[in-house]
Amino acid sequence: MQVPEIKVVPVDPDDEARFHAWHEAISAGRGADRVDPPLWTYPEALASFQRRSESLRREAFAAYDGDVVVGGGDLELPLRENTNLAMFELAVPPAHRGRGIGTAMYAYVQERARSDGRSSLLTDVSLPDGVEPADWPGIGFLSRRGFTLRNTEIRRQLRLPIPPAHLDALAAKAAERASAYQLVSWSGRCPDEYAEQYAQLKGLLMKEAPTGDLDYEQEVWDVDRLRETEAYAVAQGRTLHTTIALAADGVIAGHTQLAVPRHDLGRAFQWDTLVLTKHRGHRLGLALKVANTRVLSEQHPEVGRIDTWNAVQNGPMVAVNVELGFQVVEESQEWQRDL
């Protein structure tokens, strides 16, 4: 099925013209027919692929038909844990679909993953709410290549500002049970006094949050990794706003984090939220998010929407988000197969 003239080659992020063409193709393929898709802007992509990281190697590749880029993809190879995994994405702009370009890029992914000693392939596909998955191109493509669906997340979006009266009511509701905890917020770098504990908490997300049947190990975090992640956010032009809940004994019982991209004005992304099992049932999830959203609105009045992703089975987190006013936009399915 592969078209002979299609060549798939690595793309060097330092080669501006080629990296630019790659970015155009992958964005067009990734964003097609979706609702307000969250795509990396060019400066964000450049910072990500130029970055040297101890935790992840990232590689870009493109499909060429002669001199024309007709598809783009990326590979993410974890370096600390999950070293069996190759995470990837393939994207073909609609005008070039159905002629073997995706298949050619998939062959490249298999070859690169094998040569790097990886034994499991993982990817995700986003499709608008209400679309029949079998009718969406990426789903058929993966299921016909031996992938199985392992986890489903829903992307929801919250329009800002939240009406102040609604926010006050939610804060009061949370305070009924969360008043024994102190909320502390910061923007940018985690204060040194919390760094050790906060790094541990960051590492717990993949263990504590539901991830369905994904074959994915818990991440190992320390202060160096936390600092590396923070520096990476700065390089990408993203400001992180974090709120933690401190128990009376000084333990960080939970946290929530928002990222505000400087290169994609008007948006914010809800990243991790986690409350330790022992501290659940005190409405900390709601308390944390209300406080962090307030910080966001004060510091970034230009932000008009927040995107968040939750596993379908994550009832408690979804309930908090729905209370805040998040509404379903699309589904993001994670597909995996052994290599």
Ligand SMILES: CC(C)(COP(=O)(O)OP(=O)(O)OC[C@H]1O[C@@H](n2cnc3c(N)ncnc32)[C@H](O)[C@@H]1OP(=O)(O)O)[C@@H](O)C(=O)NCCC(=O)NCCS
């Ligand atoms: C999924 C995606 C990458 C496929 O790209 P594509 O270039 O259309 O893929 P291909 O052309 O190789 O294969 C798609 C279908 O086109 C048809 N096709 C492929 N080569 C063909 C050829 N030479 N002649 C006629 N039909 C052909 C086949 O029906 C093929 O179906 P198959 O899956 O049964 O093999 C593309 O739809 C896309 O970018 N989607 C958005 C991002 C996404 O979901 N990515 C997948 C997760 S990584």
